[in-house]
Amino acid sequence: LAANLLAATPIIRKKLMGYVGFANLPNQVHRKSVRKGFQFTVMVVGESGLGKSTLVNTLFNTMLYPPKEPLAPNAERTQTVAIQSISADIEENGVRLRLTVVDTPGFGDFVNNDDSWKPIVENIEARFDSYLEQENRVNRQKIVDNRVHACLYFIQPTGHALKPLDIEFMRRLHTKVNLIPVIAKADTLTDDEVAEFKARILADIAYHNIQIFQAPTYDNEDEETITETEEIASKIPFAIVGSDQVVIAPGNRHVRGRSYPWGVIEVDNEEHCDFVKLRQMLVRTYMEELREYTNDILYENWRTEKLLSMGVAQDSSVFKEVKYGTIVPPYACRKNAVLHEAKLAKMEAEMKMVFQQKVQEKEAKLKQSEEELYARHREMKESLEKQRLDLEEKKRKIENGRPLTPEKGTVRHSGFHHATTGDSDR
Numbered sequence: 001l002a003a004n005l006l007a008a009t010p011i012i013r014k015k016l017m018g019y020v021g022f023a024n025l026p027n028q029v030h031r032k033s034v035r036k037g038f039q040f041t042v043m044v045v046g047e048s049g050l051g052k053s054t055l056v057n058t059l060f061n062t063m064l065y066p067p068k069e070p071l072a073p074n075a076e077r078t079q080t081v082a083i084q085s086i087s088a089d090i091e092e093n094g095v096r097l098r099l100t101v102v103d104t105p106g107f108g109d110f111v112n113n114d115d116s117w118k119p120i121v122e123n124i125e126a127r128f129d130s131y132l133e134q135e136n137r138v139n140r141q142k143i144v145d146n147r148v149h150a151c152l153y154f155i156q157p158t159g160h161a162l163k164p165l166d167i168e169f170m171r172r173l174h175t176k177v178n179l180i181p182v183i184a185k186a187d188t189l190t191d192d193e194v195a196e197f198k199a200r201i202l203a204d205i206a207y208h209n210i211q212i213f214q215a216p217t218y219d220n221e222d223e224e225t226i227t228e229t230e231e232i233a234s235k236i237p238f239a240i241v242g243s244d245q246v247v248i249a250p251g252n253r254h255v256r257g258r259s260y261p262w263g264v265i266e267v268d269n270e271e272h273c274d275f276v277k278l279r280q281m282l283v284r285t286y287m288e289e290l291r292e293y294t295n296d297i298l299y300e301n302w303r304t305e306k307l308l309s310m311g312v313a314q315d316s317s318v319f320k321e322v323k324y325g326t327i328v329p330p331y332a333c334r335k336n337a338v339l340h341e342a343k344l345a346k347m348e349a350e351m352k353m354v355f356q357q358k359v360q361e362k363e364a365k366l367k368q369s370e371e372e373l374y375a376r377h378r379e380m381k382e383s384l385e386k387q388r389l390d391l392e393e394k395k396r397k398i399e400n401g402r403p404l405t406p407e408k409g410t411v412r413h414s415g416f417h418h419a420t421t422g423d424s425d426r
């Protein structure tokens with residue numbers, strides 16, 4: 001019905017005769033969203049010591065992670081990947097952001113890291129579950145969005161290629177979260193090494209069909225935005241240097257960076273590393289895009305799969321139109337739906353067959369009992385007829401006053417009995 005209603009409404013293009021005021025709509029949306037504030041959840045995954053906490057502090061320019069105490073040599077490490085989240089309310093020019101960072105200490109730190117990805121996938125799915133549960137409540141006024149909007153995956157700066165652990169993690173997570181791979185501590189590699197490493201990582205990602213987050217481009221975009229998007233895309237995977245320290249750079253400039261005997265690496269200098277481009281992608285330009293993609297595609301696909309697996313039917317006639325195009329259920333969902341339909345069709349055919357068989361049996365039985373009834377009816381009719389004839393015969397005989405069986409030597413005459421002897425002739 002909804003699809004019909006949509007299709008039935010004709011759209012006519014009209015020119016305005018004067019100012020109406022709906023050009024102010026973006027400002028209304030702006031005011032409203034500033035009042036409401038924003039929620040953003042970023043997950044950081046990577047082996048211990050790759051600079052995750054430092055990068056988060058650098059990205060949001062806040063000491064979200066306090067300086068760490070070094071682990072004592074005999075201190076016990078956790079035996080599994082633990083998930084910890086820190087939330088902070090930060091404000092910039094009146095815009096409030098509830099930032100949540102989900103850390104995954106222990107990832108890749110064990111002798112056997114086969115299942116390191118498991119607790120992380122479970123955590124992401126639990127957040128989807130919690131959102132779905134809130135959506136299904138009677139009162140949906142205040143939905144808290146704890147879903148992970150982006151996952152920064154820290155790749156060790158080995159200069160070789162992706163490790164099996166990296167590939168396994170990305171393969172397991174790329175359909176559930178916006179993956180943003182970063183080369184950690186890129187200051188430990190030369191420019192050429194970084195370029196080669198990036199090429200190899202991209203080749204590995206393509207080979208394993210891993211989908212990483214790409215900033216979307218739209219047809220009606222201006223030149224500047226298209227160039228910016230292309231520049232960001234050309235830097236993936238971002239080679240990152242993190243530092244929450246301010247150092248003195250040449251020209252007596254106070255910059256965030258790392259000071260080495262041979263010079264200073266500036267975090268915010270695009271010539272030195274890709275930190276600026278990463279921040280652009282994650283915070284300045286595409287934070288809303290990451291949130292939307294999480295909601296419209298990743299969550300929606302997960303939700304469809306979850307509801308289908310629970311046996312809730314999908315109304316395929318109405319798919320939500322979004323700017324990414326029509327949302328098509330993922331392959332797995334489509335396959336599930338097809339299998340489900342085939343199963344239903346088979347069940348229906350089987351039920352029809354059983355029904356027909358039962359009907360035939362019943363009909364045969366009815367026919368048989370009908371025939372038996374006819375036969376009995378016929379028999380009874382015949383015996384009754386016979387009885388009737390006998391009785392009629394008896395009646396006639398009684399009325400005639402004659403013996404029932406004529407005696408020897410007697411002649412029947414109407415009303416009288418005569419003896420037929422020789423004496424009468426005499």
Ligand code: GTP
Pocket residue numbers: 047048049050051052053054055068105106184185186187188240241242243258
């Ligand atoms: P865990 O909490 O153990 O998982 O570590 P982490 O990944 O959060 O690393 P953290 O930010 O604590 O950094 C570990 C060490 O690496 C610190 O001494 C940082 O100063 C240093 N470090 C952080 N970022 C960089 C970087 O970009 N380059 C270099 N060379 N060192 C870095």
